[in-house]
Amino acid sequence: MPKPIAAVNDFVVKFANVNGSGSASANQLFAKAILRMGVPVASRNIFPSNIQGLPTWFEVRISEAGHLGRRGGVDLMVAMNPQTWDQDVKSVEPGGYLFYDSTKPMPLARFRDDIQIIGMPLTEICNRQYTDARQRQLFKNIIYIGALSALLDMDMAAIETLIGEQFKGKDKLIQPNLQALHMGRDYALAHLSCPLGISVRRSDAVGDRIYLEGNSAAALGALYGGATVCAWYPITPSSSLAEAFARHCRRYRVDAATGRNRFAIIQAEDELASIGMVIGAAWNGARAFTATSGPGISLMQEFLGLAYFAEIPAVIFDVQRGGPSTGMPTRTQQADILSCAYASHGDTKHVLLFPEDPRECFEMGALAFDLADRLQTPIFVMLDLDIGMNEWLCEPLRWDEARRMDRGKVMTAADLEAGKEFGRYLDVDGDGIPYRTYPGTHPARGAFFTRGTTKNRHARYSEEGADYVDNMQRLLKKFDTAKTLVPKPVARPAKQPTGHGVLYFGSTTPAMHEALDALEAQGIHLDGLRLRGFPFGQEVLDFVASHEQVFVVEQNRDAQLRTLLLSEAGFDAAKLTPVLHYDGTPITERFISHAIAERLRALNVTPLRKTI
Amino acid sequence: MTYIAKPKLHHPKLPTNKLGFTHRDYEGAVSTLCAGCGHDSISAAIVQACFELDLPPHRIAKLSGIGCSSKTPTYFLGASHGFNSVHGRMPSVLTGANLANRDLIYLGVSGDGDSASIGLGQFAHSIRRGVNMVYIVENNGVYGLTKGQFSATADKGSKNKRGVMNTDSSIDMVSMALQFGASFVARSFSGDKDQLVPLLKAAIAHDGAAFLDVISPCVAFNNHLGSTKSFDFVREHNEAVNRLDFITTREPIRVDYQPGTVEVVTQHDGSVLRLRKVAADYDVHNRIAAMNYLQERGAAGEVVTGLLYLDAEAHDLHGYLNTVEKPFNELGEAELIPGSESLERFNQSLR
Structure with a gap:
């Protein structure tokens, strides 16, 4: 029998649950309570492509040293799902801990003798206390959080405060939740050996950091980046980005005087239409984006080639998931690098941004719109499910009040009136980036025809090889310019x-x-x-x-x-x-x-x- | 060089409109379509409609997909921005453009291949959303640029140039537009400019999704005996339900028709449509009756034309989305970016 793991503020807890059972909010409460105790946590939701009944896990890494990546291994398994019992038991580190619902006796063979077993009759306690089936299920989650608070020596006040915040406005739910919490804690203190070898101790290692999802941060970045048009099609794991944008817009983009919106969000019929709308809006001078994942990127290929070749700004948030095909819709990967970098047929190259955490999702989310306008090309912000859908502890978001949108090279009515030469694909500055005009700018000058076919420097249809090569070479030069504009490593x-x-x-x-x-x-x-x-x-x-x-x-x-x-x-x-x-x-x-x-x-x- | 600019010189006494433009100012480059193509007549009708409506050409945006019909925006309104997008996807690009600037007039030009086959989905959804646009399908029942394949609007039983019969059921774009909720639906014929020009004008004035199916025979691949999209066939089977006079508010209205034969409808923007009834019992305000009528007459082999449905009180996508009056592409930092204090409050809510 190995020695029980002993650690303070440095261990991994994993919750094994059934999805749809209300465990997610209880588990998040656990993670947040530790943050409130001043100890950094990294939490990751591992969930199925399903609404109810399949296995789901929530992994919380507690690390005073501030390690926010996954470590690997589990020190304490909270095994609440009989379906995954064997693999859950197996995943515990030697000397680790297994917390389980002991209402029904389990055969000895299904345990391990090199880990600490902590049984608590959760179902029995719930059934005794509650008659309503849904209550039995929901409060069971809170009861085990209460038990963990004792087992890990957590600060009860932090949990109680969070419950108060969580149910603010639904105050009558506060008391029953607190009651369940204490029921679990009291049972553990009376019947179990508390605390375990692993425990949480109040610290001061969180500082002013915030805890948020990358998708929400990226959506706020888009809002601060001046995006007004969002066209999207629901797809995991990017849907919550568009939904967060809608939420942020309702908060920050409704005209106070008229109650009217300074944003338009369209749930399109598919990803082709999403990117088409983005391209149409950006062509017409609005800042526009879509949020999608790998399958959506595949569907957008033709339009992305058009945006590259006709030089139209577009911002695409790609929250990557496991591919190919439908792949692993609720699992994370960085597997769209090539399909984005070289999206579409023919010779194309696209600008990609790689945020490391939600803070950078916000920053790059805003920056992408400046780059798209400056370079007149699609910009891909490459999130993944891990960053997008999990709450990460990161530095607070900051905004420089002096910052202005860089709308790139746009010729105005005054420029045209003054007789400035306008050729839509004319490289006047030697950086490969031409000037554009917004439709409707000037009665007589600056109109041009946008097309995906070959054209000359003045945007006129041409099938001349020399015009084609000239244009393709300029696009390469523009891509060289992009090297100086993307964030440095x-x-x-x-x-x-x-x-x-x-x-x-x-x-x-x-x-x-x-x-x-x-x-x-x-x-x-x-x-x-x-x-x-x-x-x-x-x-x-x-x-x-x-x-x-x-x-x-x-x-x-x-x-x-x-x-x-x-x-x-x-x-x-x-x-x-x-x-x-x-x-x-x-x-x-x-x-x-x-x-x-x-x-x-x-x-x-x-x-x-x-x-x- | 396959682009031919039209010489700008014109006769000094050409009539001008209220903006001082001649119809030449509404033209585009020289058409590269086949001589006699129905599409060129539609381009000419668009030129005439915009000229007569006194529209500043640069305040119109013309968007299209891919195909013969989608090439035509090059051949009209040379002072307007144009966008020849990808096959079947004009509706989404137009929707996005419309969201960015609600103040321009949007002409979406498409064909039967572009809208009834590859782009059927985008056609449907742009109509469903009520995008404020004129959606024109230049409908010839055939793929011209790829040399004569049937399109999805080709009638079942009709024959191609080589005598092969089409066995697929046809898609009736007008019936679909009615089904999807278009608030202005019309069908016309490229060979009937007197009918087409007022319909275009009324569609442009309409505030909402206006759909125009224009039968436009393909002289190269679909103008033979056995085709139901040939000039001869359409002329013989064309059954107009009404004739339209389009009147802007600036003109006095004189009603000098027999009672019961004329209906006057005022649209949102104040424009007046005077409908001279041909089919006496046809009600342009009844969507379901219009759908039934089209099915019945269509089964009888008629090509029903005219203004088929109108909801003069329609709303558009901007209305549904409750967007601000100012075009999005004119909004600046003060209107778009909440600033650092808001961000700090946001941070605070996440600790």
């Missing part, structure tokens, strides 16, 4: 000089940073570079050039970012080693540390002489 240098580097992006970041610390503790030093945008700027080229071996960590099977690096920067393929995690769960610190350590070990092995 962020370096995380090793503590000592090293020939090993690692590239990573998006939701991988917190697990990656923790892995870098863990590897360093093993004496393995790597310089890190977090990519924030595509096309890749000089910093990325320099980083790869200055290391012998560079790992590329990503959450897909085919090393899509690595492929992009190879094709766009012409690196030696042998130099870029893929580290790939793609089972649909968020990547963990343990996975990354292990994979990199293993590969480095393999690289150090003297190769066997080839036998002839």
Whole structure:
């Protein structure tokens, strides 16, 4: 029997529930209570593509050190779902804890002897206390939170305050919830050995950080970015982004005097129509976006080529999920990199942004509209389910009051009246970006025909090879300009000089940073570079050039970012080693540390002489 | 170079409209369609309608999909912005454009392949939403640019140029527009400018989704015996339910018709439609009756034309969305961005 795990403010709790049972809000209450105790948490909802009856898990990592990625492993399993009992029991770390509903006796064989078993007759307690079936179900969740508060030595006041906030306006629900909470706590204190070896202690490690979902943050970014038109089609995991935009708009975008809206949200008939509306609106000078996921990106391909070729701004929030096809709709991946970077037939390249957390979802969400207008092209903000649909602890959102929208190169009626030369696809500034006019600007000048066919610099239909090549070359020049405009990568240098580097992006970041610390503790030093945008700027080229071996960590099977690096920067393929995690769960610190350590070990092995 | 600009020179005594424009100011580039194409007549009707309505050409946006019909916006209103989008997707692009600036006039030009086949969904949903637009289908029952395949509006039993019979049921765009909730529905014939021009004018003045199905024979691939979209067939089977005079508010109304033969309807914008009834019992305000009438007459082999349905009190998408009067593309930071204090309150709610 291994020693019971002993840890303060550094362990992983996983709740195994049945979806639709009301567990989500109770589990969130647990996570938030720990935050209120000043201890950082990272929580992740692992849910099925289903409304009721299938397994769902909620993983809470408690980390005073502030590690917000997934660690891997479970220290305390709150096993509330008989369907997944065996796998849940199996996932507990040796010396860990299993909390379960002991109302019905379980055969010994279904337990493990290397973990601590804590049984509590939750159903029995509920049945004794409540007669209504729904109440029995809902309060069971609160009762186990009460029990956990005792087992983990949590601050009751924090939980009670949160319950008060949660039911504000529905005050008569407060008392019954508090009662259930105490019932659970009192039972645990009386019958169980409290606290366990793992516990939570009040700290001051949260600071002014906020706890929110990336989808909500990205939607607020769009609002601050000046978006007025949102066209979307419901698809997991992006629907809550459009819904959050609607919520934010109702709060911030209703004209106080007239009660009328400074926004238009259209739930379109499909993703083709969504992106079509975005392109139409942006062509006509409004800031517009859509939110979607992989299947939607597939459907939008033709329109994305039009926006690239006709040079129309568009912002696409791609909340990536597991592909291909319907894939794993409720699981996370970073698997749309190539389908976005090269969206549509013919020679195309698109600008991508990679936010690391909700704060960057907000910032890049706003920035995307400036970039779209400046570059007159689609901009993809690449979230994933992990960032989009989970609440993350992150730095507060900030806005510079002096900031103005960059509407890019738009010729005004006054410019046209003054006789400025206008050619829709004329590169007057040498940066590959032409001027455009909004429809209706001037009675006699500046009108042009937008088309997906080849055209000359004055937007006139042309099938001349020279006109085509001239245009395609200018588009490449414009893409070079984009390199200087996308957010620069962020370096995380090793503590000592090293020939090993690692590239990573998006939701991988917190697990990656923790892995870098863990590897360093093993004496393995790597310089890190977090990519924030595509096309890749000089910093990325320099980083790869200055290391012998560079790992590329990503959450897909085919090393899509690595492929992009190879094709766009012409690196030696042998130099870029893929580290790939793609089972649909968020990547963990343990996975990354292990994979990199293993590969480095393999690289150090003297190769066997080839036998002839 | 496949683009031919039209010379701007014109006779000094060409009539001008109230804005001082001649009809030449509403023209576009030289058409590259086949000589005699029905679509060119529709372009000419659009030119005439806009000229007679005294519309500033630059305040019109013309959008289209892909196909012969979708090429035509190049051939009219050269001073307007145009958008030749992707196949079957004009309606979504137009919807987005309309949301961005409610002050322009939107002409959506499409064909039967573009709207009845690949774009049937977008056609349906743009009509459902009540987008304020004139949606024109230049309907010839055939794919012209790809050389003569049947389209979804080709009648069952009609023959293509090689004598092959169409065995698929046809889609009647007008019936669908009625079903989807268009608030202005008309059908006309490219060979009947006297009918088409007033319908276009009334549709432009209409505040809501106006749909116009214009039978427009394809001289290259669908003008033979056995086609139900040929000039001869349509002329023989054209049954107009009414004739329309379109009158703007600026003109005095003189009613000098027999009682019961004329109906006067005033639209939202004050424009007046004077309907001279041809089919005495046809009621343009009854959607269900219109649908029944179309089915009955269609089964009898007639091509029913005229103003088929009108809801003069219609609302448009902006009305449903309760959007501000000012076009979105003119809103600035003060109207769009809540600022740092609001953001701090937002942060505070997440701790």
